[in-house]
Structures are given as C-alpha cells and as structure tokens.
Amino acid sequence: MVYFSESLDFLATLLQVINAPVDSLVAATIREIYQMRNCDRSWLIEAGRSISVLLKDDYDRLRMILKQIHP
Numbered sequence: 001m002v003y004f005s006e007s008l009d010f011l012a013t014l015l016q017v018i019n020a021p022v023d024s025l026v027a028a029t030i031r032e033i034y035q036m037r038n039c040d041r042s043w044l045i046e047a048g049r050s051i052s053v054l055l056k057d058d059y060d061r062l063r064m065i066l067k068q069i070h071p
Contacts (some may be wrong), residue, residue, distance in 0.1 A: 005033045008050040015054055023061060026051070027068030
C-alpha cells in the first residue's frame, strides 16, 4: 500500500465513485495510508494539496473531507 500511495492519482478515481459515501471513503483512505506510512506528515500535506486541486470548485466538499482527515 505504501508503494501504491507514492502517486496520489488514485484520489481522482476515488472522488468519482458513485453510490457510496465518497467523501468519507476518501478521508478514511488518506487516514489509513497516513498511518501505514508511519505518520509521514509531508505525504499527508501533499495529499491535502492534491485534494484541494481536485476540488477547487467545491469548497464545501473539500472542507468536509479535510475535516474528517485531521489526525
């Protein structure tokens, strides 16, 4: 999973899932990977930046995801 998370491209795919609580799924995925990466804060910051770019036009959704990620 650590190798898989080197590239954050998977976040764009997760955000496009339908018929699921996507925002919670994205937040939980980021939290779990953060733990697997031994609390790599720089990775967590990069993941947050990546989501902010992907959701630049949906501030409310971005805020809800980031709120659920906070370790």
